[in-house]
Amino acid sequence: MVRTRIFALILVIAGVLLGYFVYTTNGHDERFAFRLGLDLSSGTHLIYTVDVSGVPNSEVAVALDALRDVIERRVNLFGVSEPIVQIEQGGILGSDTAQNRLIVELPGIADVTEAVALIGETPLLEFKLRRTDAGALQTLQDIENGTISPEDIVLDDIYQNTELSGRLLKHADIQFGSNQVGLSNEPIVVISFDKEGEALFGNITRDNVGEPLAIFLDGVIISEPIIQQEIRGGEAVISGNFSPQEARELIRNLNLGALPVPIQLLSSQSIGPSLGSNALTHGIEAGKYGLILISLFLIIWYRLPGLIAVGALGFYIVLMLALFKIIPVTLTAAGLAGFILSIGMAVDANILIFERIKDEVRGGTDNAERAIRQGFIRAWLPIRDGNVSSILTAVILFWFGTSLVEGFALVFGIGVAVSMVSAITITRTFLIALAPNKVRTNSIFGVRTSSHNT
Amino acid sequence: MFIVHNKSIFLGVTGIIVALAIVAISVLGLPLGIDFAGGSLLEVSYSAERPEKGVVEEVLAEDIDGVFSLRGSGENGFILRTHTLTSDEHEGIFEALSLGREGEVVEERFTSIGPVIGAELREKALVAIAIVLAVIILYIAFVFRHVSETVSSWKYGLVAVVALVHDIIVPAGAFALWAHYTGAEIDTLFVMAILAILGYSVNDTIVIFDRVRENLTHNREMHSKEPFAETVGRSLSQTFARSINTSLTTLFVLGTLFFLGGVATTDFAFTLIIGIIAGAYSSLFFAAPLLVQLAGREHTEGY
Numbered sequence: 001m002v003r004t005r006i007f008a009l010i011l012v013i014a015g016v017l018l019g020y021f022v023y024t025t026n027g028h029d030e031r032f033a034f035r036l037g038l039d040l041s042s043g044t045h046l047i048y049t050v051d052v053s054g055v056p057n058s059e060v061a062v063a064l065d066a067l068r069d070v071i072e073r074r075v076n077l078f079g080v081s082e083p084i085v086q087i088e089q090g091g092i093l094g095s096d097t098a099q100n101r102l103i104v105e106l107p108g109i110a111d112v113t114e115a116v117a118l119i120g121e122t123p124l125l126e127f128k129l130r131r132t133d134a135g136a137l138q139t140l141q142d143i144e145n146g147t148i149s150p151e152d153i154v155l156d157d158i159y160q161n162t163e164l165s166g167r168l169l170k171h172a173d174i175q176f177g178s179n180q181v182g183l184s185n186e187p188i189v190v191i192s193f194d195k196e197g198e199a200l201f202g203n204i205t206r207d208n209v210g211e212p213l214a215i216f217l218d219g220v221i222i223s224e225p226i227i228q229q230e231i232r233g234g235e236a237v238i239s240g241n242f243s244p245q246e247a248r249e250l251i252r253n254l255n256l257g258a259l260p261v262p263i264q265l266l267s268s269q270s271i272g273p274s275l276g277s278n279a280l281t282h283g284i285e286a287g288k289y290g291l292i293l294i295s296l297f298l299i300i301w302y303r304l305p306g307l308i309a310v311g312a313l314g315f316y317i318v319l320m321l322a323l324f325k326i327i328p329v330t331l332t333a334a335g336l337a338g339f340i341l342s343i344g345m346a347v348d349a350n351i352l353i354f355e356r357i358k359d360e361v362r363g364g365t366d367n368a369e370r371a372i373r374q375g376f377i378r379a380w381l382p383i384r385d386g387n388v389s390s391i392l393t394a395v396i397l398f399w400f401g402t403s404l405v406e407g408f409a410l411v412f413g414i415g416v417a418v419s420m421v422s423a424i425t426i427t428r429t430f431l432i433a434l435a436p437n438k439v440r441t442n443s444i445f446g447v448r449t450s451s452h453n454t
Numbered sequence: 455m456f457i458v459h460n461k462s463i464f465l466g467v468t469g470i471i472v473a474l475a476i477v478a479i480s481v482l483g484l485p486l487g488i489d490f491a492g493g494s495l496l497e498v499s500y501s502a503e504r505p506e507k508g509v510v511e512e513v514l515a516e517d518i519d520g521v522f523s524l525r526g527s528g529e530n531g532f533i534l535r536t537h538t539l540t541s542d543e544h545e546g547i548f549e550a551l552s553l554g555r556e557g558e559v560v561e562e563r564f565t566s567i568g569p570v571i572g573a574e575l576r577e578k579a580l581v582a583i584a585i586v587l588a589v590i591i592l593y594i595a596f597v598f599r600h601v602s603e604t605v606s607s608w609k610y611g612l613v614a615v616v617a618l619v620h621d622i623i624v625p626a627g628a629f630a631l632w633a634h635y636t637g638a639e640i641d642t643l644f645v646m647a648i649l650a651i652l653g654y655s656v657n658d659t660i661v662i663f664d665r666v667r668e669n670l671t672h673n674r675e676m677h678s679k680e681p682f683a684e685t686v687g688r689s690l691s692q693t694f695a696r697s698i699n700t701s702l703t704t705l706f707v708l709g710t711l712f713f714l715g716g717v718a719t720t721d722f723a724f725t726l727i728i729g730i731i732a733g734a735y736s737s738l739f740f741a742a743p744l745l746v747q748l749a750g751r752e753h754t755e756g757y
Binding site for chain 2: 279
């Protein structure tokens with residue numbers, strides 16, 4: 001009894017300290033401030049599909065890493081605070097439709113058009129050879145004869161990808177073409193490849209002397225020089241009738257990072273600041289009143305144990321908020337709803353325990369401590385079984401994916417697990433510490449002497 | 455216990471409720487939101503009073519090819535749903551919404567979801583629901599394995615899952631009605647609500663089954679010849695109050711979420727409220743009678 005009372009005191013102190021921690025670490029620059037998802041603050045969420053069909057299977061992972069780095073660099077350049085850039089596998093487990101996705105979250109930027117431009121401006125540089133099969137030759141013939149216009153054809157019908165692309169770029173530079181007759185003022189772009197690109201470029205030029213090598217920028221041909229000889233040393237020259245201004249922009253963008261693989265916007269979401277803060281205020285409001293209703297109900301229906309359950313609930317809430325800060329969990333509107341739902345569920349275990357204690361008291365146990373201990377033992381199995389199935393559901397929800405659902409699943413799952421611990425340990429400690437030795441008045445446990453089955 | 459004694463009545467009533475829900479779903483339909491169908495959603499608010507809905511619709515009809523829906527949002531805003539918009543179309547429509555009064559309209563939210571993502575999410579949602587049901591049936595069969603001498607523990611799992619199917623059909627039917635009157639749509643949050651109902655509602659059923667399990671063990675130790683139906687009935691009356699109370703506390707918070715929680719989670723709270731009421735009902739008035747029914751004649755007449 002004495003030991004339990006000391007432990008109860010320690011729990012109270014721990015709860016107060018946790019509460020102090022949660023309350024005092026909410027400044028903007030604090031390391032442990034709450035992290036709010038885009039739908040509670042404001043910002044843009046973009047999902048791109050990544051086309052890796054041009055990359056050999058063994059190098060997909062490398063290309064995706066490179067893509068993430070490039071986009072990250074680009075996003076950072078615009079000074080967005082705490083952006084998220086990640087690669088995700090789309091599609092269902094085990095299906096063939098698995099796709100690589102690029103997820104970009106830009107907190108604070110609520111203008112989709114601006115955000116998309118910010119990502120999309122990165123140039124995609126590709127080198128392609130002409131196809132030599134009959135179909136492609138026929139198409140070329142048709143263009144020459146004027147039977148179809150060049151605008152009507154699909155470029156892929158004529159050109160085939162080489163593995164050479166902006167992915168293998170080391171550096172781009174601008175030069176003014178003074179060494180070429182008649183073009184003295186036209187800027188040219190000189191790009192140097194990395195080791196892999198250097199070898200690849202050497203092989204391509206060696207095997208295709210006399211053929212044109214087309215250079216594509218964002219899917220458009222900018223020049224198509226004829227390969228004169230094998231080029232070693234990994235330098236290529238692009239002359240595409242650039243104005244000095246265009247050439248400088250191209251160089252800057254290429255150096256910031258050409259996209260190693262093409263991406264395409266699949267979906268976008270942006271949320272303005274007032275909508276987000278409204279959702280947050282309303283969520284907190286709902287949680288507050290929900291908590292008051294539950295507390296009233298518990299105290300009126302279960303008396304002393306009810307009051308203790310309210311204390312345990314308070315401990316649960318403080319502990320959850322502290323966990324949100326420490327893990328950290330990014331709170332979304334759905335996550336907040338999940339947390340509010342978990343407050344309602346957190347007291348379920350207490351209700352089951354109190355009813356079991358009542359069963360014991362009705363069954364004739366007049367020693368309060370024994371009734372309490374028995375009640376806990378007997379309530380454990382249904383609490384365990386119910387909570388395990390809830391946690392399993394949360395795990396499946398988490399797998400279900402998309403950042404929106406993950407927020408809910410994480411909060412819901414942690415909530416169920418934590419509530420199981422708080423309901424059992426904390427309620428038990430306080431009940432035993434505060435209970436009278438004899439159940440003199442049934443009213444303490446809310447047992448009506450007249451009825452056996454409620 | 456009256457529920458077990460009148461099990462045919464309760465099984466029948468439950469059947470009628472489920473049938474009504476299915477009728478509501480098939481007649482009114484469950485409108486898929488852009489999360490699942492793809493498309494764009496634009497929410498705007500006006501600094502002054504919002505213009506007449508009819509006027510706005512007329513202006514929009516000129517700018518949008520194809521169907522769109524306009525729904526009031528809050529006190530001075532609109533939510534517009536259309537096919538997936540390009541960024542040019544998006545800007546054009548936003549301009550049109552200002553009705554020439556520059557600066558008085560603010561874009562609160564713009565979401566655009568491609569059809570690929572929508573189809574994928576739809577498939578994932580169905581798979582997730584199926585997996586949850588399968589996992590719960592396996593888990594219950596596992597934890598009730600020691601009482602399978604009386605009634606096979608698979609039957610407990612099966613009954614729990616049949617009750618869960620009831621628990622999601624009923625809110626889906628209610629949502630069809632709700633959507634019909636408010637213009638709500640099935641979105642990711644709806645699927646989350648359904649999955650949360652699955653995870654939560656099974657708790658009540660487990661509490662009752664656990665009492666049955668305990669009473670059966672006790673009977674075996676005491677060599678009692680209590681018929682299975684009586685054991686179930688006794689377990690039910692012993693757990694009746696607590697089953698109601700646990701659902702009640704959850705309903706308290708969901709009620710405040712529904713009324714005070716803001717537009718983002720109103721539909722979500724609605725679905726959960728109906729689901730949890732359905733869950734509490736099915737645990738008490740459907741799962742127990744069904745268990746007795748499934749247990750077969752030999753167990754209802756004697757142990």
